[in-house]
Amino acid sequence: MSTVPNATPLRRAPVQRRSAERLTRILDACADLLDEVGYDALSTRAVALRAGVPIGSVYRFFGNKRQMADALAQRNLERYTDRVTERLKQAGDIGWRAVVDAVLDEYLAMKRTAPGFSLVDFGNQIPVGNRQTEPNHRVADRLTDLLSTYLDRTPDDDLRRTFLIAVETADTLVHLAFRMAPEGDERIIAETREMLRAYLARVLD
Numbered sequence: 001m002s003t004v005p006n007a008t009p010l011r012r013a014p015v016q017r018r019s020a021e022r023l024t025r026i027l028d029a030c031a032d033l034l035d036e037v038g039y040d041a042l043s044t045r046a047v048a049l050r051a052g053v054p055i056g057s058v059y060r061f062f063g064n065k066r067q068m069a070d071a072l073a074q075r076n077l078e079r080y081t082d083r084v085t086e087r088l089k090q091a092g093d094i095g096w097r098a099v100v101d102a103v104l105d106e107y108l109a110m111k112r113t114a115p116g117f118s119l120v121d122f123g124n125q126i127p128v129g130n131r132q133t134e135p136n137h138r139v140a141d142r143l144t145d146l147l148s149t150y151l152d153r154t155p156d157d158d159l160r161r162t163f164l165i166a167v168e169t170a171d172t173l174v175h176l177a178f179r180m181a182p183e184g185d186e187r188i189i190a191e192t193r194e195m196l197r198a199y200l201a202r203v204l205d
Contacts, residue, residue, distance in 0.1 A: 010061050010071060023061055025051040027072050030065075031116030039069065039119055072116060073123035073135065080110060080122070081142055088150055096204045099150050100196055103143060104170065104189075111174065112183055136171055140164040151204060162203050166196055 010023075029050035033042055042065050048055040062068040083106045088099065110117050123135035140163045147163075148155040170192055177188035 012060055022051075022053055022057055025053060026058055026061065026068070027075055028115070030068050030072050031114070031120075034069070034072075034116035034119045039065075042069075044068065069120050070123060073120045076110065076114065076117060076120065077122045077138060077142065079114075080106060080139075081146060083110070084143075085146060094150075096151050096200070097197055099147060100200060101193065103147070104174075104193060104196065107170075107174065108184060108189065111178060118178070136167050137164060139171075140167040143167065153204075159203070162200070166200060169199075170196055 026047060029047045030042070033046055033050060037046075044058045044062070044065055045055055047065075047068065048058045051058075058068070062071065084103055087102045087106060088094075091098065091102065111121070121135075122139050141160060144155045144160045144163045148159065153159055173188060173192040173195070174184070177184040177186075177192070180188060
């Protein structure tokens with residue numbers, strides 16, 4: 001069982017559909033503004049204006065922009081998990097190397113297309129939320145639970161440690177690839193893919 005705590009909770013969880021839609025607009029506006037002005041220049045007032053909601057609506061959910069960015073990171077993780085799940089469902093019975101490729105490919109796709117992802121991704125690019133949440137631990141735990149079924153493995157501590165090392169290493173190399181080229185340096189991405197396969201082969205073959 002994971003011992004990594006969840007992301008910073010909302011001040012108030014949306015109950016009604018209208019409230020949930022307003023939260024979605026707020027997070028969408030936050031993501032867009034992160035791309036446009038960066039984290040330092042981001043403000044709750046600007047987010048409210050972009051989202052078309054009163055400033056009080058923002059503060060109903062978030063105490064400050066740090067909590068808002070943390071919630072965006074958590075939403076990114078949920079969407080990433082959904083994307084991986086859907087891709088594996090469509091792929092059917094595939095080997096573990098294809099599973100790992102799918103995990104990496106969906107991460108790269110979000111790096112290239114998801115608003116605000118280049119700064120926030122799953123929470124490790126800016127100081128969002130509680131440092132004890134360790135975003136890559138959350139990602140590794142989520143992937144361990146998700147992929148253990150496809151890999152026919154028990155999600156024990158050894159498998160969690162293996163995926164944590166893989167996630168930490170891939171995260172560093174993918175960020176290097178995107179520092180080298182706007183869409184990600186393909187040679188570094190290829191090396192990352194080979195490294196993951198070589199490392200995971202010790203456990204998954």
